[in-house]
Amino acid sequence: MVRAEEAARLDRLESQVENGGGGAEEYLCLVRKLKARRSDKVLKHGLSILNDPKARSKLGGEEWTLYEQVAFAAMDCQQHDVAKDCIAILSKEFPGSTRVGRLEGLLLEAKGAWAEAEKAYERLLEDNPLDQLIHKRMVAIAKAQGDLSAAVNLLNKYLEIFMADHDAWRELAEIYMSLQMYKQAAFCYEELILSQPTVPPYHLAYAEVLYTIGGLENLQTAKKYYASTITLTGGKNTRALYGVCLCSIAINQLTKGRNKEEKEGSNLQSLAAEALQRDYKERAPKKLPLVISMLKNMKLNS
Amino acid sequence: FLSRGVEFLSPFLPSKGTKRWQRLQIRPLLFFLSQKGLCFGGAAASMAEDLVLDTAIRDWVLVPLSVVMVLIGVLRYFVSKLMRSHQAPDLKVVKEGQVILRARNLRAASGFIPAKSFRSRKTYFTNEENGLLHVPKGQSQNAQAQMFSDPNLAMDMMKKNLSMIIPQTLTFAWVNFFFSGFVAAKIPFPLTQRFRGMLQNGIDLSTVDVSYVSSRSWYFLNLFGLRGLFSLILGEENAMDDTQRMMQMSGFGFDPSRVIA
Numbered sequence: 348m349v350r351a352e353e354a355a356r357l358d359r360l361e362s363q364v365e366n367g368g369g370g371a372e373e374y375l376c377l378v379r380k381l382k383a384r385r386s387d388k389v390l391k392h393g394l395s396i397l398n399d400p401k402a403r404s405k406l407g408g409e410e411w412t413l414y415e416q417v418a419f420a421a422m423d424c425q426q427h428d429v430a431k432d433c434i435a436i437l438s439k440e441f442p443g444s445t446r447v448g449r450l451e452g453l454l455l456e457a458k459g460a461w462a463e464a465e466k467a468y469e470r471l472l473e474d475n476p477l478d479q480l481i482h483k484r485m486v487a488i489a490k491a492q493g494d495l496s497a498a499v500n501l502l503n504k505y506l507e508i509f510m511a512d513h514d515a516w517r518e519l520a521e522i523y524m525s526l527q528m529y530k531q532a533a534f535c536y537e538e539l540i541l542s543q544p545t546v547p548p549y550h551l552a553y554a555e556v557l558y559t560i561g562g563l564e565n566l567q568t569a570k571k572y573y574a575s576t577i578t579l580t581g582g583k584n585t586r587a588l589y590g591v592c593l594c595s596i597a598i599n600q601l602t603k604g605r606n607k608e609e610k611e612g613s614n615l616q617s618l619a620a621e622a623l624q625r626d627y628k629e630r631a632p633k634k635l636p637l638v639i640s641m642l643k644n645m646k647l648n649s
Numbered sequence: 650f651l652s653r654g655v656e657f658l659s660p661f662l663p664s665k666g667t668k669r670w671q672r673l674q675i676r677p678l679l680f681f682l683s684q685k686g687l688c689f690g691g692a693a694a695s696m697a698e699d700l701v702l703d704t705a706i707r708d709w710v711l712v713p714l715s716v717v718m719v720l721i722g723v724l725r726y727f728v729s730k731l732m733r734s735h736q737a738p739d740l741k742v743v744k745e746g747q748v749i750l751r752a753r754n755l756r757a758a759s760g761f762i763p764a765k766s767f768r769s770r771k772t773y774f775t776n777e778e779n780g781l782l783h784v785p786k787g788q789s790q791n792a793q794a795q796m797f798s799d800p801n802l803a804m805d806m807m808k809k810n811l812s813m814i815i816p817q818t819l820t821f822a823w824v825n826f827f828f829s830g831f832v833a834a835k836i837p838f839p840l841t842q843r844f845r846g847m848l849q850n851g852i853d854l855s856t857v858d859v860s861y862v863s864s865r866s867w868y869f870l871n872l873f874g875l876r877g878l879f880s881l882i883l884g885e886e887n888a889m890d891d892t893q894r895m896m897q898m899s900g901f902g903f904d905p906s907r908v909i910a
């Protein structure tokens with residue numbers, strides 16, 4: 348997760364470099380460290396450094412990392428010849444290296460030659476069966492071809508070995524959601540919450556999945572997770588506030604017939620409604636009447 | 650009085666050919682005795698007076714010893730870097746590491762997921778038949794046995810041990826040969842008589858205060874103390890992990906299956 352100060356520094360450096368000030372290498376270093384995806388800028392400034400032999404020699408050992416970075420950016424911007432040149436230079440310097448082999452596979456992927464890319468990656472995997480990045484590229488190939496179930500299978504096999512990789516769990520959760528396999532997606536979100544319990548988006552997504560699956564127990568759990576999202580974000584998450592209201596209404600609808608022994612307290616619902624109205628008053632006062640009428644309808648119908 | 654003292658010390662008196670540093674052991678004692686006017690025949694009490702140590706000791710013993718140990722440490726670091734063999738990661742080891750990470754996350758954040766999911770994950774890990782973390786009784790191997798059965802690991806350990814033992818032995822022998830038989834330093838706090846044997850190895854006078862130590866103890870002090878210095882100048886993960894490795898060697902009854910208990 349990019350921290351706020353570093354993001355601000357990145358933007359500042361970017362504007363500085365764009366307007367002709369120095370500091371291009373620092374900018375590129377920061378982009379590399381934060382793994383930000385600013386491919387066009389990286390390409391432009393990286394190429395200007397690499398084409399200037401004086402600046403290139405000033406980089407020293409970092410030159411090769413820069414080549415790799417520029418090759419990535421070029422492939423992202425669909426400039427395949429630039430990427431091919433960079434990769435050629437790199438493979439001359441480091442023959443037979445896995446890292447360069449990965450770049451070559453990426454180039455094939457970028458050009459759309461899926462079968463050849465797969466073959467190249469499999470060859471690399473024979474030598475390094477535990478290379479995480481290559482496994483992830485194979486998943487990406489399957490996903491790019493639209494074959495989501497194959498991607499799911501590959502990702503599951505990857506996660507059997509590397510089960511502590513939370514990025515992979517996130518990817519799997521998103522794929523399951525797009526495939527509408529909600530129960531499996533819920534499992535993945537649980538994994539994410541386990542590994543990073545203080546990150547609000549995971550709680551929110553989990554709550555949404557539970558709400559979508561439906562059923563009284565799931566709705567109650569969903570309400571709890573919406574509430575925890577509100578706690579974690581300090582009440583600023585509008586979607587969670589809506590979620591709380593909707594959950595309460597759905598629960599009330601389901602428990603209409605039974606006697607309400609466990610009235611969890613409509614406090615939460617009314618508080619959320621109030622917070623919603625306050626939020627809208629501050630940020631979008633024109634829509635406030637809509638919200639008020641909607642809430643009134645919901646209360647009447649429940 | 651002085652003649653009496655000199656009489657007593659006659660076997661220790663320097664002859665013409667002794668080196669300067671051998672005379673060092675006499676000078677302080679003579680000085681001390683002359684100050685106090687004590688008769689050796691009667692004095693049995695311990696003397697808590699100050700010996701004045703020649704600054705030449707500091708110049709020619711303490712500082713060179715430290716410098717030599719630092720240099721040897723740096724040399725060992727580079728040699729170990731050259732000799733290090735790259736070990737390809739093993740699938741089983743990686744998988745186990747990841748499983749442990751995931752199980753640890755489960756234990757730490759168990760309050761954040763619904764009870765049902767927690768229980769299902771718990772069974773997944775600790776199930777009798779195919780639980781990932783379940784180790785049937787009697788099958789868990791002792792870490793030591795495991796380490797010796799894997800030839801690569803054993804070779805690695807041997808190399809590391811050798812690179813640690815040989816310089817230590819050599820330096821110790823060097824110190825003993827050249828720097829023995831005199832008082833090298835004074836420890837700033839008082840000690841009991843039990844430490845005498847350990848700290849005053851070359852000094853054969855039982856009446857010198859225990860705070861005055863020989864250079865052997867300075868060697869040991871450096872051995873354990875230079876670790877901090879090495880982590881400064883060599884960066885993290887440096888070679889001077891002697892004390893850690895010694896602790897590892899002694900603590901081999903370590904059973905990993907009982908770690909997460």
